[in-house]
Amino acid sequence: MAELHDLTALEQGAAVRGGEVSPLELVEHYLARADDVGAFVTRTPDQARERARSLPSGGRSPLHGVPTAIKDLNPTAGVRTTFGSAAYDDHVPETSDHVVLSIEAAGMVSLGKTSTPEFGSPCYTEPEGLPPAVTPWDRTRMAGGSSGGAAAAVAAGLVPLAQGSDGGGSIRIPASCCGLVGLKPSRGRVSGAPMYGDPIGLGVTGPIARTVRDAAALLDVLAGQEVGDPTWAPEPSGTFLEACDREPGRLRVARFADPVLAETPVDPECLRAWEDASALLESLGHHVEDVPVPLPREAVPVFETCWSVLTALSPAPAGREQWLRPLTRWLSDRGHAVSGPEFALAVGALRRYAAEALSALAPYDLVLTPTVAAPPLRVGALRDDADPHADFEAQKRFTPWTSAWNVTGMPAASLPLHWTPEGLPVGVMLAARPAAEELLLAVCAQVESAAPWGARRPPGW
Structure with missing residues (x-):
């Protein structure tokens, strides 16, 4: 007989609506499951039970009553939020952000x-003084970052789905490492209220799930505008979940595998996954063709300038600066060395590079690349506290494609289409035109139907 955690999030929501299981039963089931993958930094069992008991019946969201978790970068009223930093180990916000309130409004628990790593900067999740987030497919290997805890939780069956955030690949990288669907929405699709902490527009919140339909349902929960949002995506024609049932038609798919950010060797398994995905898309009737890399290498130092300034915008509380990690201090120092005019010029240049890339890709409906340059690496393989510059360069080599779509603002999804002979997951990334999440989800659902991955379970499931 299937366990509750074998059910998809949508199946759990349907079971709640049908009276087959209560939200409290789901909460108790998941709370009883041990976290041996470094997924959680703070667990809230009492609050979860209280909320599950108090939920009204008949919620409108298909995810009403379904358990989830909140990334430690998102402020939660009355619940410790450390931003992945020892400098904030006792920080308890008074208010929650738009993402948390949207999840609560949908009746999720x-x-x-x-x-998450400190301030969500690295592409690995190894917070100070805590166990690293690891992929359940091999617990000696990293879950990726910065949404590594969220991905580890979903992949290990500790929650059925979770939100993550992505400023340079932080949803898609963990999805690849953990064998999941990870969707970075378009710029402006999910409100950054009330803090609006990213003045550049690189970061956005999105879903991490085991299936495309679950991811779409969570995007329906997260998406929406708030008065005062600096950017916003057009309203979809229907729900994102409904888009999964649409026939996408015959599409033009651009593809490239040359790295964007850095000269780096690409693991043959990642290239094999990309080639197999190309063949799969062609078998589904789509036209796939090779294109040049749409962003020039000159964009890399510009992106790094912006990334450093964003890190500098997250200071430690006064008197706790010494608790920051070496990588954070190094990036912050780089950011503080950038003058106001230099930063403005970098943002303008980044937008021009984005416009050129969007123009080059305009004839195509989708873009196909690998997600990362290697299967999940050993814990500690990227981190280098003694040499933060080497740490940063190693991260660039591991993730040479994902940040391109943060620069352009395009929606992009990593799909778990390949496993190595050793049983490690390898993601493949599809991106679409800005605001074209409905088309992207329709194709992702079509791909999942043609090459289903739902029967795969990691050790210890």
Whole structure:
């Protein structure tokens, strides 16, 4: 007989609506499951039970009553939020942000805060003084970052789905490492209220799930505008979940595998996954063709300038600066060395590079690349506290494609289409035109139907 965690999030929501299971039963089931993957930094069992008991019946969201978790970068009223930093280990916000309030309004139940690296900067999740977030496919290997805790929780069956955030690949990288669907929405699709902490527009919140339909349902929960949002995406024609049932038609798919950010060797398994995905898309009737890399290498130092300034915008509380990690201090120092005019010029240049890339890709409906340059690496393989510059360069080599779509603002999804002979997951990334999440989800659902991955389970499931 299937366990409750074998059910998809949508199946759990349907079971709640049908009276087959209560939200409290779901909460108790998940709370009883041990976290041996470093998924949570703070668990909130008492609050989860209280919320599950108090939920009204008949919620409108298909995810009403379904457990989830909140990334530790998102402030949660009355619940410790450390931003992945020892400098904030006792920080308890008074208010929640738009993302958390949207999840609560949908009737979902948070079981706690998922682990993230300091201020969400690195592409690995190894917070100070806590166990690293690891992929359940091999617990000696990293879950990726910065939404590594969220991905580890979903992949290990500790929650059925979770939100993550993505400023340079932080949803898609963990999805690849953990064998999941990870969707970075378009710029402006999900409100950044009330803090609006990213003045550049690189970061956005999105879903991490085991299936495309679950991811779409969570995007329906997260998406929406708030008065005062600096950017916004057009309203979809229907729900994102409904888009999964649409026939996408015959599409033009651009593809490239040359790295964008850095000269780096690409693991043959990642290239094999990309080639197999190309063949699969062609078998589904789509036209796939090779294109040049749409962003020039000159964009890389510009992106790094903006990334450094964003890190500098997250200071430690006064008197706790010494608790920051070496990588954070190094990036912050780089950011503080950038003058106001230099930063403005970098933002303008980044937008021009984005416009050129969007123009080059305009004839195509989708873009196909690998997600990362290697299967999940050993814990500690990228981190280098003694040499933060080397740490940063290693991260660039591991993730040479994902940040391109943060620069352009395009929606992009990593799909778990390949496993290595050793059983490690390898994601493949599809991106679409800005605001074209409905088309992207329709194709992703078509791909999942043609090459289903739902029967795969990691050890210890």
